[in-house]
Amino acid sequence: MDFTGSLYPPIGGRHHLLDNCHYNHFYNTSEWCRCVTCVQQRSFFPSDLGLQNRMAGWTVGKKVLATALGMGATGGAGLYVALDESVKADLTLHPPKLPWSHKGPIDSFDHASIRRGYQVYKQVCAACHSLKYIPYRHFVDVFMTEDEAKEEAAEVMVRDGPNDIGEMFDRPGKLTDYLPMPFPNSAAAAYANNGAVPPDLSLMVLARHGGEDYLYHLLNGYCDPPEGVELGEGQHFNPYFPGGAIGMAPPLYTDIIEYEDGTPATQSQLAKDVITFLSWTAMPEHDERKKFGMKAMLVLIPFTALCYYKKRQYWSLLKSGKYVYNPKKY
Template sequence: MAALRMVVLSGCGRTFLNAPKTVPVPRLNMSFASLPKGRKLAMTTLGVLTTGGAGLALLLHHSVSASDLELHPPNYPWSHNGLVSALDHSSIRRGYQVYKQVCSACHSMEYLAFRNLVGVSHTEEEAKALAEEIEVLDGPDETGEMFTRPGKLSDYFPKPYSSPEAARAANNGALPPDLSYIVSARHGGEDYIFSLLTGYCEPPAGVSIREGLYYNPYFPGQAIGMAPPIYNEVLEYEDGTLATMSQVAKDVCTFLRWAAEPEHDQRKLAYGFVYPYSPRLLPEET
């Protein structure tokens, strides 16, 4: 039974007993279909705006970190990312040229040998010629002395510095990383490397960069010790391709993806996928 309320009227000494007012309770199980048309439209609009706002907030969170202004690299449409897509081996060859002429001055690739290029980006004769361009310390000989000789296919790419200490001394204390597996070792893979190479710019207002460092919003901390390594026509491609900054970055990223995952094409071929770029690696027709 509902409780009775005692109400005292001011100005008189009488007391009245009143029953509580009846408050209508909304139906919680009312279906969306039974709502009026205007309320349906309002609720739908509110849901779309809420979802869109949450999605935008999530996108901004992943794109820009407000704490350190670090940009997240976008997803680029790499031709080899498809389920049935192989690496562009012409791009791998150009990427090796970029590494040799630009990157190898500071960065090593100590896990890659000249023989690895054979059948991928170069013929055996071309790879031998590349190896013979370097001098390799070998020995000892029968007299116990060390000697130098021309490189062979079995030799690994030469290192730019004799030791990590020498590398740091030549780069203001920064140690250039080895590039053999750099694509797999960095979050974002080739998207990150491409964005880093093409992302150098002036620091925003209020941000100061120490002398000897360069501003790059894609690098953790934004202050990177590597000077901008590429620019338009930084080199001349052997095949005549125009060496724009984006083309150079794309080619070296493709080369580094192959270096980090040399089984990329063979793995897809093993599952019966198509090879669009490397017909010479397919089994010979009978």
């Protein structure tokens, strides 16, 4: 096999058998060796040795400088891309955190606010949004007495049946009934709201990123659209809503209702109360869960201390004792 004139150098840049095997491959040799080692390993070397020839003469300082420049250029490009992505214009605002009274580890709901929030829902939100997972019996001992909850349920006529002759009939609501739906079906809801079906609010606080903060700023964040933003028919601009265009008109404004307890019905107060009520509908076990957690901590803390004491007691002999092995002598 004749590899004369080949562009592939042998391993380590040196030949093995011919007289010119002691020459480095950087010299222009006209003949390549035919040894087995060179023939087997020749394919591991690139055919273009120009870059290798140039870099071979670089000093250590040049190589370090080239490496540093390459890493710096790569890092700078990555930083530029990250900054460019972070400063791109976005019409969606992120809601800031608010100090809700029930967010502490041992804080309970403001039950007076829940009662006011139900009044806001009943008189404002219930025209479009449902609470299909909430029965009237949940109101008892939370923000209503049993008699008040029964009276509240009796105001609604519920379709029931069939009766003895097989016909459906309407009856006053009971504690076991769920809050009524504003529309008989989703098609009717979409027709009445420009094609958009109003979502159910039972779990809305848990279903949206940001929870109470998002809903509060959404209710209070309506404003005129910025220059260049076009809205469709029946749409409104809200920077806290994804995309900015929302089909729901501003639902709250000052003195839209009159509170039973005389609390000033400002827009922010209305939003705070109705969101507190929706937080309760999403987490009706909230207060009981925290009570149970406090009871569990009262038991677990002394139990943990007792376990630690017994562990030290049992292991004290093993950790402080000295064991010596004396083999039996024969």
